[in-house]
Amino acid sequence: MVVRRLEWVLIPMGRTGIGLLCCVALTCAAFSVAAQKPKKDQLEKPMAGPRATALEVTTIYVSASTESERVGKVQIGREMVVAGKSGDWLKVYANTDIEEMQNERDAPMVGEDSTPPPISGWARAKGIVEEDTPNGDLIVMGTAANEEALASDPRGPVNSAEAARLLYRRVIEMFPNSPLVAEAAWRSADIHWQLEKADNATLASNRERDPHLRPEMDDSDLKKVIKNNPRTRWAALAAFDLIDAKLCGQWEGRTECPVKEADVYLKYAEEYPDGPRTARALYEAIYRMAVLTNMYEGENNEGKSREAHQKASEIAGQLRARFADSEYAWRAGSLLYKLDQGIPVYGNDFQ
Numbered sequence: 001m002v003v004r005r006l007e008w009v010l011i012p013m014g015r016t017g018i019g020l021l022c023c024v025a026l027t028c029a030a031f032s033v034a035a036q037k038p039k040k041d042q043l044e045k046p047m048a049g050p051r052a053t054a055l056e057v058t059t060i061y062v063s064a065s066t067e068s069e070r071v072g073k074v075q076i077g078r079e080m081v082v083a084g085k086s087g088d089w090l091k092v093y094a095n096t097d098i099e100e101m102q103n104e105r106d107a108p109m110v111g112e113d114s115t116p117p118p119i120s121g122w123a124r125a126k127g128i129v130e131e132d133t134p135n136g137d138l139i140v141m142g143t144a145a146n147e148e149a150l151a152s153d154p155r156g157p158v159n160s161a162e163a164a165r166l167l168y169r170r171v172i173e174m175f176p177n178s179p180l181v182a183e184a185a186w187r188s189a190d191i192h193w194q195l196e197k198a199d200n201a202t203l204a205s206n207r208e209r210d211p212h213l214r215p216e217m218d219d220s221d222l223k224k225v226i227k228n229n230p231r232t233r234w235a236a237l238a239a240f241d242l243i244d245a246k247l248c249g250q251w252e253g254r255t256e257c258p259v260k261e262a263d264v265y266l267k268y269a270e271e272y273p274d275g276p277r278t279a280r281a282l283y284e285a286i287y288r289m290a291v292l293t294n295m296y297e298g299e300n301n302e303g304k305s306r307e308a309h310q311k312a313s314e315i316a317g318q319l320r321a322r323f324a325d326s327e328y329a330w331r332a333g334s335l336l337y338k339l340d341q342g343i344p345v346y347g348n349d350f351q
Helices: 136-151 160-174 181-200 220-228 233-246 256-271 278-298 302-322 327-341
Strands: 009-013 017-021 051-054 058-061 070-074 079-086 089-094 119-124 128-130
Touching (some): 051 089, 051 160, 058 089, 070 119, 079 128, 136 181, 181 220, 181 233, 220 233, 233 256, 233 278, 256 278, 278 302, 278 327
Antiparallel strands (some): 009 017, 051 079, 079 089, 089 119
């Protein structure tokens, strides 16, 4: 992480967000930044104050009055610092619509000033949660969950997923001792991953069979969840997401893809035997073995076809024994019925 200057600045916090930091006295051995002068359009260093976040789109005014000039708007989940209070008004320094997930690899070099500074002004206290708000972690977490639910509704606001991700980040940063931190970290990382995955899905290169030829995805947040919460359900959830980057874009009728993918899912199930995604991982492996049964049959390789069929049956037995009440056990039973009856689950009917 690079400290850019000794003043109020925006700096990358790990690879998970943009933080507001009040630098009172820092020493940088590698760079002499104390002599750098702030630019004219930079804000005066604010007073220290509690962190806060907006639960709704919030207008910032020049003074504590709705009749005063508007400075700008702060979107849901953006970070604020409260520098003062006056009745129902808060003096805030706040991030606006800049990207809060700037990666370390994209961070500006020392001396550059490409990141817009936070805006300063007054905002109504209504709808703003501070880090010392009673049950603030529950309030922010609940709002994040509501926004995440809206993101899956076609009628929901366009930016609900991003708002949810930012609010989960605020839980982590504003309430580091909350028991909700691990869950918030996983949910924030998962939303970031799914949004990036959806963006990449529109690219032709995303259909490349070789995973290395597809667009690279930022897996740093998911890996951080695994590192900070080893052998937990959150680690298991994050690790399952990461499987996406190991799958073929398209199989193109080649057996090596389902062979490789089945192995990936089986290794996952072995590493996380009781995880919340383990039943699904076993089913995914069964499905690929069923596909291989048909692929090898289409190649007139009866020996390998029988082996794949047998392997699918063995894995299905494990799935039934360990997760009998899971829908994936039921779905696996349907696959095996088709295989036993000679009904193709992939490609054309080779009979």
